[in-house]
Amino acid sequence: MYINEDNRFWNIPGQFMKMKRPHKIPLSKEAMRILELIRPISGHREWVFPSIKAPLNHMHEQIANAAIIRMGFGGELIARGMRSIARTAAEESGKFRTEVLESALAHTKNNETIATYNRSDYLAERTDMMQW
Structure with a gap:
């Protein structure tokens, strides 16, 4: 990357x-x-x-998961699950709009019309969120 x-x-x-x-x-x-x-x-x-x-x-892509298992969290957590933990914390803070949270996770918009016309990446708000 x-x-x-x-x-x-x-x-x-x-x-x-x-x-x-x-x-x-x-x-x-x-x-x-x-x-x-x-x-x-x-x-x-x-x-x-x-x-x-x-x-x-x-x-290797699975190194993070292997580390989680070695730390004793096997069966409780996977590396990808940390995304949901972070998203939940950010949402519960009340500081960030849903569109910003979803954009940060590279999720696409469900509504095809909205996706066609709204091409914002919410970068300024995502920058604030990541620093938070």
Whole structure:
């Protein structure tokens, strides 16, 4: 994935997304600091978390789930489930509109007419939400 350090965005190419559309994620100051700290560990490579066996490639997609199991949360949590935890917390805060929350998760609009005319990515509000 590609990090734009000047604008603090994680740009995910469509090939890595379920709906095959690129997705842009604003990164918090804290996330940028972590990325800065990990860069020397990852050897300044393209991938933030490189594969141990093939360092020019990214680590396996199931590594996060394996770590959750090793921490003792197997059967209770999966990496993808953290998205729902974060979304629920953001919604319950009352600070963010549903459209912003859904856009942050790269969810498409259910209504075809709305999807056709509303192409907003709510980036300014999502930036505030990610920093929150």
